[in-house]
Amino acid sequence: MATILVENVDLDYPIYGMQRSLRRAFFQNAAGGFINKKDPHHRHVTVSALTQVSFQLTDGDRLGLIGHNGAGKSSLLKVLAGVYHPTRGKVWVDGKITSLFELALGVDADDTGYETVVTAGMLLGMTQAEIESKIPEIERFSELGEYLSLPVRTYSMGMTTRLGFSLATVLEPEILLIDEGIGAGDARFTERASKRLHELARQSAIMVLASHTDDLIRQICNKAALLTSGRIIKIGPVDEILSEYHSEKARLEAQPAAE
Amino acid sequence: MHLRTKHMSDQVAEAGAFSRGHLRLLVTTGPEDLLHGLQRYDLWSRIGFMEIKRRYRRTVIGPFWGTISLAIFIAVMSTVGIGLWKQTLGEYMPFLASGMMVWLLISTMINESCTLFVNSQHLFSRMRMDYSILAFALVWRNLIGFLHNLAVYLLIAIVVLPALINLSLLWIIPGLFLISLNGVWVALLLGMTCVRFRDVQQLIITLLQISLFITPVFWPPDLLTGITALVFVKFNPLYSFIDVVRAPLLGKTPMLSSYAMIALITLVGWIATLRLFSRFRKRIAFWV
Numbered sequence: 001m002a003t004i005l006v007e008n009v010d011l012d013y014p015i016y017g018m019q020r021s022l023r024r025a026f027f028q029n030a031a032g033g034f035i036n037k038k039d040p041h042h043r044h045v046t047v048s049a050l051t052q053v054s055f056q057l058t059d060g061d062r063l064g065l066i067g068h069n070g071a072g073k074s075s076l077l078k079v080l081a082g083v084y085h086p087t088r089g090k091v092w093v094d095g096k097i098t099s100l101f102e103l104a105l106g107v108d109a110d111d112t113g114y115e116t117v118v119t120a121g122m123l124l125g126m127t128q129a130e131i132e133s134k135i136p137e138i139e140r141f142s143e144l145g146e147y148l149s150l151p152v153r154t155y156s157m158g159m160t161t162r163l164g165f166s167l168a169t170v171l172e173p174e175i176l177l178i179d180e181g182i183g184a185g186d187a188r189f190t191e192r193a194s195k196r197l198h199e200l201a202r203q204s205a206i207m208v209l210a211s212h213t214d215d216l217i218r219q220i221c222n223k224a225a226l227l228t229s230g231r232i233i234k235i236g237p238v239d240e241i242l243s244e245y246h247s248e249k250a251r252l253e254a255q256p257a258a259e
Numbered sequence: 260m261h262l263r264t265k266h267m268s269d270q271v272a273e274a275g276a277f278s279r280g281h282l283r284l285l286v287t288t289g290p291e292d293l294l295h296g297l298q299r300y301d302l303w304s305r306i307g308f309m310e311i312k313r314r315y316r317r318t319v320i321g322p323f324w325g326t327i328s329l330a331i332f333i334a335v336m337s338t339v340g341i342g343l344w345k346q347t348l349g350e351y352m353p354f355l356a357s358g359m360m361v362w363l364l365i366s367t368m369i370n371e372s373c374t375l376f377v378n379s380q381h382l383f384s385r386m387r388m389d390y391s392i393l394a395f396a397l398v399w400r401n402l403i404g405f406l407h408n409l410a411v412y413l414l415i416a417i418v419v420l421p422a423l424i425n426l427s428l429l430w431i432i433p434g435l436f437l438i439s440l441n442g443v444w445v446a447l448l449l450g451m452t453c454v455r456f457r458d459v460q461q462l463i464i465t466l467l468q469i470s471l472f473i474t475p476v477f478w479p480p481d482l483l484t485g486i487t488a489l490v491f492v493k494f495n496p497l498y499s500f501i502d503v504v505r506a507p508l509l510g511k512t513p514m515l516s517s518y519a520m521i522a523l524i525t526l527v528g529w530i531a532t533l534r535l536f537s538r539f540r541k542r543i544a545f546w547v
Binding site for chain 1: 281282283284285286287299301302305306309313316382383384385386387388455541542544545546
């Protein structure tokens with residue numbers, strides 16, 4: 001049984017190489033997390049990206065992360081992925097974690113589509129034989145045809161997305177972490193992509209998805225968490241959380257930049 | 260569906276009382292990173308190999324350009340060196356060629372170590388990754404580069420002193436192994452240091468440039484006597500690493516003191532790196 005257990009997680013980003021003036025500018029513009037300077041023992045400015053985050057997910061949970069830019073959605077995903085180590089608190093897991101944060105696979109733009117998919121698949125934990133056996137499926141899904149033999153640098157944005165997404169679809173994750181940006185690509189592909197995303201969601205035991213697209217969260221997730229300034233304000237049924245998010249958003253917009 | 264959601268949120272509330280028997284903590288220790296990284300030889304050899312492949316791309320002779328510039332350097336430098344240090348061509352040219360090859364291997368590894376994490380941010384900021392994979396890939400890629408240069412060396416040897424081509428050449432294998440073994444810790448240590456303190460890279464580049472001249476690469480080590488010989492030859496760690504590969508290439512046995520020096524460096528280097536890597540591994544993602 002796949003499980004994620006997050007216990008009192010705090011995440012502070014240290015900020016290095018900040019000049020004094022820049023530091024002051026940062027204070028006045030605290031869009032996302034809080035900036036701490038109070039602790040005299042801290043030599044560095046830190047940004048609290050997450051504060052006291054706790055929750056548990058088990059088989060069948062599809063959690064949608066909702067919140068404004070800088071609310072901590074991506075930070076939370078990166079903590080769950082094991083990219084960032086929490087400053088305080090613990091994350092326990094059972095199951096293989098696969099993270100898809102950017103569909104541009106980020107290997108090297110001079111590599112061909114085939115090469116990129118193989119390297120990226122191996123980076124995501126597959127063996128070379130495993131990923132190579134999935135190549136026909138990737139060819140079919142991406143519909144990139146001859147382009148797969150060309151360097152990725154020659155691809156359009158939409159084609160890169162297709163390639164990334166086709167890799168995503170051949171993974172067999174137990175715990176799948178997805179960060180938005182899945183919208184790109186032409187209309188027909190987006191439709192197919194969202195269909196595959198549903199299938200992926202069904203296949204994987206647990207899914208955590210950060211998105212600004214209400215529809216996507218409604219379609220895929222069966223629970224949602226609202227994040228504000230690095231805290232989980234509320235966790236519960238998708239519709240409830242989404243309406244909470246929108247009413248909060250409306251409230252913020254009603255009182256413009258007063259602060 | 261709705262019931263299920265409710266059930267789940269109840270579980271969330273109970274998270275504190277949950278038993279953790281079968282769960283693993285999402286933390287990777289330094290030794291785990293190294294061990295798991297080493298096991299992914301399929302991945303790091305591919306990353307290393309792809310790097311070489313990129314150098315071949317859209318060029319006719321690819322990485323051999325490095326080899327060609329080395330060959331030209333050796334040809335010109337040999338004529339100067341023969342005059343300066345009163346050597347014969349058959350003696351000096353293989354000496355210079357072999358020394359420069361090993362020097363290039365070592366100095367390139369050290370230089371690239373400085374950008375190990377800075378340049379690979381796009382990989383480990385997207386997924387959990389064993390950082391050691393990057394270090395293994397770096398060493399692997401440089402060993403492949405060394406093999407390109409070795410081809411030139413063998414060519415020079417066949418032309419100027421065919422007697423050098425014999426079975427004692429195989430002694431370069433343990434030498435290369437020792438260089439690789441140390442290359443991994445150097446990559447991790449310098450990679451971490453340079454990503455945290457960005458000035459260190461400039462310092463390393465400067466030190467390496469000076470080291471090339473104070474280490475017996477161009478000049479025969481036996482020219483120095485007394486205290487300078489001790490400092491620049493006997494106790495020069497770079498010279499020990501050069502010696503264990505260069506000596507077999509020249510048909511000689513490496514000095515025992517070179518192996519002793521390397522054993523000491525390997526031990527101290529790995530202990531220090533393991534400690535620092537275990538301690539700071541989790542911060543690397545923030546330093547980049």
